[in-house]
Amino acid sequence: SQQGEEDPQALSIQEGENATMNCSYKTSINNLQWYRQNSGRGLVHLILIRSNEREKHSGRLRVTLDTSKKSSSLLITASRAADTASYFCATVLYNNNDMRFGAGTRLTVKP
Amino acid sequence: GAGVSQSPSNKVTEKGKDVELRCDPISGHTALYWYRQSLGQGLEFLIYFQGNSAPDKSGLPSDRFSAERTGGSVSTLTIQRTQQEDSAVYLCASSLLGEPNLRGRAYTGELFFGEGSRLTVL
Numbered sequence: 572s573q574q575g576e577e578d579p580q581a582l583s584i585q586e587g588e589n590a591t592m593n594c595s596y597k598t599s600i601n602n603l604q605w606y607r608q609n610s611g612r613g614l615v616h617l618i619l620i621r622s623n624e625r626e627k628h629s630g631r632l633r634v635t636l637d638t639s640k641k642s643s644s645l646l647i648t649a650s651r652a653a654d655t656a657s658y659f660c661a662t663v664l665y666n667n668n669d670m671r672f673g674a675g676t677r678l679t680v681k682p
Numbered sequence: 683g684a685g686v687s688q689s690p691s692n693k694v695t696e697k698g699k700d701v702e703l704r705c706d707p708i709s710g711h712t713a714l715y716w717y718r719q720s721l722g723q724g725l726e727f728l729i730y731f732q733g734n735s736a737p738d739k740s741g742l743p744s745d746r747f748s749a750e751r752t753g754g755s756v757s758t759l760t761i762q763r764t765q766q767e768d769s770a771v772y773l774c775a776s777s778l779l780g781e782p783n784l785r786g787r788a789y790t791g792e793l794f795f796g797e798g799s800r801l802t803v804l
């Protein structure tokens with residue numbers, strides 16, 4: 572079963588705008604990770620945030636985690652056409668090391 | 683190569699045939715995951731191997747699906763008597779455990795994915 576759910580399912584923006592994607596999950600986690608997927612093949616890791624962290628940055632990426640609301644957000648600032656891809660959140664559950672993925676957000680950045 | 687390698691990259695088979703999909707993880711990675719992704723969908727967890735522990739098979743959709751990991755390295759996912767609904771991309775990923783927490787427990791860190799095996803059942 573899937574643990575996380577991303578919102579929105581699809582997002583279309585203009586180059587230069589910011590893109591925000593949200594992820595909600597159901598059970599206690601050890602960490603939450605965001606991944607990017609191009610063309611329906613292998614996923615690439617973007618960022619990992621631990622359950623005791625609230626915010627993390629990596630280049631143009633900003634991730635927040637609210638464990639009380641069981642939610643996370645991924646912000647991509649100053650988007651580029653090359654950011655067009657599907658973005659997935661994944662959770663590592665507190666009681667085991669399974670990693671479960673959400674259904675993803677399809678981001679389209681128009682030049 | 684240094685990454686996760688999957689083979690075949692594409693497989694077309696007839697309904698009822700058995701297929702084997704192979705995954706070569708990154709050397710030294712103790713954890714190995716299999717996922718299935720149907721067109722335009724998210725990743726469906728299938729099975730998880732961690733070191734010498736018993737695998738977590740809770741995601742396997744039916745008894746036609748099985749997987750093994752020999753010598754803690756290469757893994758094979760086998761689908762018997764394939765059905766059309768088995769058509770999907772099968773993704774393999776490997777990882778190391780992260781730094782132990784204050785209780786001495788280590789959790790999964792970054793997953794490294796292969797490019798997947800696209801299975802088409804006619």
